[in-house]
Amino acid sequence: MADINSIAKQFTDFYYSTFDTNRSGLQSLYRDSSMLSFEGAQFLGAAPISEKLTTLPFEKVLHKVTTLDAQPSSPTVASLIVSVTGFWWLMTAQIHCSSARFSSLYLRAGVTTYTMISSVSTMARKLS
Amino acid sequence: MADINSIAKQFTDFYYSTFDTNRSGLQSLYRDSSMLSFEGAQFLGAAPISEKLTTLPFEKVLHKVTTLDAQPSSPTVASLIVSVTGFWWLMTAQIHCSSARFSSLYLRAGVTTYTMISSVSTMARKLS
Numbered sequence: 001m002a003d004i005n006s007i008a009k010q011f012t013d014f015y016y017s018t019f020d021t022n023r024s025g026l027q028s029l030y031r032d033s034s035m036l037s038f039e040g041a042q043f044l045g046a047a048p049i050s051e052k053l054t055t056l057p058f059e060k061v062l063h064k065v066t067t068l069d070a071q072p073s074s075p076t077v078a079s080l081i082v083s084v085t086g087f088w089w090l091m092t093a094q095i096h097c098s099s100a101r102f103s104s105l106y107l108r109a110g111v112t113t114y115t116m117i118s119s120v121s122t123m124a125r126k127l128s
Numbered sequence: 129m130a131d132i133n134s135i136a137k138q139f140t141d142f143y144y145s146t147f148d149t150n151r152s153g154l155q156s157l158y159r160d161s162s163m164l165s166f167e168g169a170q171f172l173g174a175a176p177i178s179e180k181l182t183t184l185p186f187e188k189v190l191h192k193v194t195t196l197d198a199q200p201s202s203p204t205v206a207s208l209i210v211s212v213t214g215f216w217w218l219m220t221a222q223i224h225c226s227s228a229r230f231s232s233l234y235l236r237a238g239v240t241t242y243t244m245i246s247s248v249s250t251m252a253r254k255l256s
Contacts, residue, residue, distance in 0.1 A: 037197040037211070073201070081209070083165070126175040 006081045008070030016063040023054045062089045136198035136210045144191040151182045190217045 003045040018025045019027040027050035035042060036049040045051045146153045156176035163170060164177040171177045201209040203253040 035199045037199055040195070040197065042199070067168070069168065071163045071170070073166055 004069075004070045004072065008068060011082060012065060012068055014082055016065060019053070020060075020062055023056075024050060026050065026053055041075065058090050060090070064088070090101055132198045133196075136208065138194060139210060140196055140212055144193060146180070148188075148190055151176060151184075152163055154178065154181055170214065183226060186218050186220070192216070 015026070015029070030036070030046035030049050032045045034046060034049060035044050036052065037043075038052060041052075043052045047085055050060050064087045067084070069083045071081050073079045130152060138228050142155070143154070157173035158164070158177050160173045162174060163172050165171075166180060169180075173181045179210070179242065192215045193212055197211045199209050201207045
């Protein structure tokens with residue numbers, strides 16, 4: 001389990017630091033059959049997913065991960081499911097706006113690269 | 129996509145209504161290789177998962193699902209990932225207790241049955 005948790009932690013650190021500083025860098029995580037669900041809308045393929053992520057209507061965002069769970073997602077294939085929850089803060093026009101955030105990510109871990117098969121984000125919907 | 133969303137909706141309705149009224153009925157959804165993460169602890173196999181779910185320290189709970197996202201989780205195998213978020217209310221000793229809740233569920237859908245490969249619940253950790 002330690003290895004899975006380590007991979008999940010590495011992935012999560014990379015994903016959110018890249019999201020917060022250089023969203024276009026996330027494209028390399030996706031393949032053409034990858035799917036992103038973002039606020040109920042679905043995007044298929046690395047290019048459309050990257051376009052969505054890089055054209056979100058805010059410039060600066062800061063993620064704070066509070067829970068991280070990792071599991072093998074198949075008994076036969078080297079893949080895992082990672083569930084992440086936490087908060088995010090938007091920074092637009094010097095307005096500080098906080099929002100409850102929760103997201104779920106699913107990825108296959110290759111030998112040296114991470115490839116997202118699917119990811120689900122429900123980040124902007126406030127829980128409370 | 130309609131079919132996947134319909135399956136996910138059926139599954140979610142069944143899962144949470146069973147959770148709220150007859151938790152032991154959830155065991156049939158799991159197989160021996162299924163894994164449940166619950167509040168950071170992991171349980172492998174249908175029997176240990178069911179034991180965990182049926183011995184949670186509360187008797188009554190009511191779930192309210194607020195978001196539901198479904199995606200295929202493989203281009204080759206009939207399987208899907210379902211992400212559910214919402215609230216839950218605990219009812220113990222007539223104390224009304226509300227808590228933000230979020231969970232992520234992953235399942236393979238068979239022809240007539242649902243089998244959970246893995247599920248991640250982070251229900252009791254409050255977001256705010």
